[in-house]
Amino acid sequence: MNPGILTETLNHFLAVFGAGWSNLQPAINGLTGVLLSIEIVMIGLWWALGGGEQLVAVMKKILYLGVWMWIVRSFPALSNAFVQSLIHAGQIAGGGGGPSLFDPSKIIEYGLTTTAPLVEKISGIGITEIVNGLVLALTYIGIMLAYILIAWQIFYAVLEFNLLAAVVGIFLPFGFFEPTKFLAEKAIGAIVSSGVKLMVLAFIMSVIEPTLSTLAFSGDLNFTEIWSALLTVGAVAFLAWNAPGIAAGLLAGSPSLSAGAALQNAVVGGTGVALAGMGAYGLTKMAVEKVGAGVGAASQMIGSRFGSSGGDTPKSGGDSGAGGPSGSTGSPSGTSSPSSASATSDRGGSSEQKDEHQEKGKAPNWAKTALHAMHTPEEARPSGGSATPRL
Numbered sequence: 001m002n003p004g005i006l007t008e009t010l011n012h013f014l015a016v017f018g019a020g021w022s023n024l025q026p027a028i029n030g031l032t033g034v035l036l037s038i039e040i041v042m043i044g045l046w047w048a049l050g051g052g053e054q055l056v057a058v059m060k061k062i063l064y065l066g067v068w069m070w071i072v073r074s075f076p077a078l079s080n081a082f083v084q085s086l087i088h089a090g091q092i093a094g095g096g097g098g099p100s101l102f103d104p105s106k107i108i109e110y111g112l113t114t115t116a117p118l119v120e121k122i123s124g125i126g127i128t129e130i131v132n133g134l135v136l137a138l139t140y141i142g143i144m145l146a147y148i149l150i151a152w153q154i155f156y157a158v159l160e161f162n163l164l165a166a167v168v169g170i171f172l173p174f175g176f177f178e179p180t181k182f183l184a185e186k187a188i189g190a191i192v193s194s195g196v197k198l199m200v201l202a203f204i205m206s207v208i209e210p211t212l213s214t215l216a217f218s219g220d221l222n223f224t225e226i227w228s229a230l231l232t233v234g235a236v237a238f239l240a241w242n243a244p245g246i247a248a249g250l251l252a253g254s255p256s257l258s259a260g261a262a263l264q265n266a267v268v269g270g271t272g273v274a275l276a277g278m279g280a281y282g283l284t285k286m287a288v289e290k291v292g293a294g295v296g297a298a299s300q301m302i303g304s305r306f307g308s309s310g311g312d313t314p315k316s317g318g319d320s321g322a323g324g325p326s327g328s329t330g331s332p333s334g335t336s337s338p339s340s341a342s343a344t345s346d347r348g349g350s351s352e353q354k355d356e357h358q359e360k361g362k363a364p365n366w367a368k369t370a371l372h373a374m375h376t377p378e379e380a381r382p383s384g385g386s387a388t389p390r391l
Contacts, residue, residue, distance in 0.1 A: 003112060007105040010155055013162070014102075020166025021076050031173035032072060039065065039176050065176060072172045079165050083195040090199035094206025101158055101202055104151040110212045111147030114229070115140055117217040139226050146230075146237035147212075153240045157201050161194040197247040204243060208236045 047058050071078065087101060100106070118140050125133040168187035175184030215232065217225060 003108040004105045006108060006151055006155055007103050010102065010104065010158060013159055017159075017162040017166040021169055024167070024170055028072065028169055028173060031170070032069070032176065035173050035176040035180070036065065036069070039178070068175050072169075072175075075169055075172060076165060079191050082191070083161055083198055086195040086199035087202045090202030091206050094203045097206050097209055101154055101198060101205065104154040104158075107147055107151040107154070107212070110215075111144050111233075114147075114212075114215050114217070114233075115143055117221060118143070118226070121221050135223070136226070139230055142230050143233050146233040149237045150240045153243060154201060154205070157194075157197055157243070161191075161198060164190050164194055193247065193251060196250060197244055200243045200247045200250070201240065204240055208239070211236065 043058060043061055047054055091097070118136060122133055122136050122140065125136070168190055171183045171187040173184075174180035211232065215229060217229065
């Protein structure tokens with residue numbers, strides 16, 4: 001494995017994003033000319049209609065346009081200097097150390113160095129210690145995943161700033177015209193937010209760098225030492241992964257870092273897996289019970305029909321051979337024949353069994369909740385319909 005591949009990829013993206021401003025320069029110049037001309041004409045009309053008495057306000061407006069023109073022309077250098085100063089401030093606050101944010105592969109190197117004894121231990125385990133080998137392998141994956149998450153967070157934070165710096169320049173000319181000034185303010189706000197995030201990350205890396213660089217296993221590995229390392233690296237990874245939330249809380253004036261947030265992030269992944277498994281189990285169970293209910297209902301229907309046809313045979317024979325009065329040929333009017341009674345009882349039993357099968361075929365509440373989470377809501381379907389159509 002080449003641990004420097006992440007830094008090489010980052011440098012490649014930075015080189016590509018650096019050309020974004022140059023590619024947008026013709027469009028930026030065109031917008032600047034149009035919007036600045038409109039604003040100057042509006043200032044002239046306003047000054048003329050005011051009788052030439054608004055000289056101070058006109059001079060303030062002209063100064064503002066000149067300063068904003070300088071910002072638009074020098075925006076790449078200004079934004080880079082602003083963010084570099086924030087990163088330096090974060091490193092100073094953390095003690096002045098820490099790896100560079102533009103070298104995330106350094107974090108991967110720390111992880112490989114820390115887990116080297118663990119890899120040697122795993123490679124020397126025999127077939128009789130397969131359980132210990134599995135536990136050590138899972139621990140190795142967890143520790144390396146924590147280091148990778150820290151490196152990814154740095155990679156994406158630096159990439160986000162350069163991406164914003166490359167594309168937000170198209171919104172800066174809108175600051176010349178008063179009705180469209182809010183677009184330029186959004187662009188400046190995006191750069192400030194990204195810079196604050198990098199400052200928080202620089203501070204975190206300056207604080208945790210001594211821990212990451214000195215974290216190592218002793219010669220005699222034991223599970224207590226392994227789990228302690230996993231707990232330490234996992235806590236540091238969570239702190240780095242929540243740097244955007246910390247930066248947002250800093251800008252909003254409200255804290256956002258807590259153990260509950262860590263538990264929520266851990267539960268989200270487990271909940272998704274659990275819901276998928278419960279939904280699959282519920283669907284299988286419902287399908288089997290519905291098939292059983294259908295087979296039972298069909299057998300009951302066939303049985304009731306055969307029973308009713310067998311009960312009608314003696315009655316038709318009595319009618320054909322009847323020569324006497326009606327009272328002697330059939331059953332009395334006040335009583336019911338045994339065949340009709342048996343058919344009625346068969347139908348009653350069939351309906352009771354159907355109700356019993358329907359009760360058994362009804363899905364439990366947890367299965368309904370899982371199915372509701374997996375299926376698309378009614379209002380999200382273009383043509384409506386049921387999430388579980390009946391065939």
